[in-house]
Each structure stands twice: as C-alpha cells, then as structure tokens.
Amino acid sequence: MAIGSLWPQKEDLKDISQMLLAANPDYVRNFHPHGFDYPTLLRLYKSGGFLMMKATQRATGQLVGYFFLRVFCIGKTFQGLFVAQPHTSRGVGRSMWSASATICSCLGLRMMATVAQDNPASLRSMRHGCQVESEQPIGGGFLAFALSKNHISL
Numbered sequence: 001m002a003i004g005s006l007w008p009q010k011e012d013l014k015d016i017s018q019m020l021l022a023a024n025p026d027y028v029r030n031f032h033p034h035g036f037d038y039p040t041l042l043r044l045y046k047s048g049g050f051l052m053m054k055a056t057q058r059a060t061g062q063l064v065g066y067f068f069l070r071v072f073c074i075g076k077t078f079q080g081l082f083v084a085q086p087h088t089s090r091g092v093g094r095s096m097w098s099a100s101a102t103i104c105s106c107l108g109l110r111m112m113a114t115v116a117q118d119n120p121a122s123l124r125s126m127r128h129g130c131q132v133e134s135e136q137p138i139g140g141g142f143l144a145f146a147l148s149k150n151h152i153s154l
C-alpha cells in the first residue's frame with residue numbers, strides 16, 4: 001500500500017481519535033501510550049514533545065494509521081504506532097517504522113520502542129521497517145528495543 005500524507009493538521013485529530021476509539025479493545029490491549037480522546041490528542045499535539053504523524057492511503061486519502069515520536073530532551077525518542085485493523089498486513093506498519101527511523105536518523109535522535117512479545121505482526125513490521133540495535137525483555141510480556149534506520153533498500 002502506498003502511504004500518503006504524514007503530518008496531521010489540528011482538524012485531523014478528530015479522525016485519528018475516532019479511528020483509535022473505534023478499535024476493538026482486544027486489538028489495542030497492548031497499545032495505550034496516551035488517551036485516545038480528542039482533548040488528549042489536542043493537548044499532545046500542542047505540547048511540542050510529540051511528533052504526531054498519520055498514514056493515509058495515497059490513492060484515496062483514507063486514514064489507515066497513526067504514529068508518533070515522543071521526544072525527550074536527552075536525545076531519545078519513543079516510537080508508538082497503530083494500524084487500523086482493515087489495513088494490517090499491507091506494509092503500513094513497516095512504512096511507519098521506517099519513516100520514524102529515518103526522521104530520528106536525520107535529527108541525530110536515538111529511537112526506542114516497546115512491543116508486546118505476543119504481537120508477532122508488530123514485531124515483524126518493526127524488524128522490516130528499521131534496524132534493531134538492541135532488544136531486552138522488560139517484564140509484563142514486553143520487549144524494549146533500540147532502533148535505527150534500516151540501511152537496506154526496501
């Protein structure tokens with residue numbers, strides 16, 4: 001799937017909120033980095049500490065995913081992403097991981113993420129979208145990763 005626009009505008013936050021809130025609770029059981037309601041997204045959007053991005057289907061402009069980099073003053077970022085269920089297994093997650101790793105590489109930031117061990121789709125898209133520098137179990141069924149830009153052509 002070809003991914004279109006990355007940078008959400010303030011008016012896109014309602015669509016992102018609706019997409020996240022409409023997700024099956026089992027599907028998002030391991031993805032709860034922040035509230036999904038519009039006021040929370042708006043606060044994060046304005047905060048300057050979150051680089052929020054959206055994935056849209058290039059042909060239609062349909063919203064298919066949401067991802068962010070939580071930026072810390074110590075030169076690290078935390079990556080989070082969500083792919084809408086109807087659009088899984090189409091390369092959307094891989095494209096989002098890759099975009100985030102490229103942004104971090106260009107800005108000289110270290111990219112970190114946590115992924116549930118029982119989420120093979122997220123682990124697979126992460127490993128295809130960026131380079132795993134280190135991997136460590138952190139408890140609760142999660143793995144912590146240090147990531148970088150994948151230097152092979154996709």
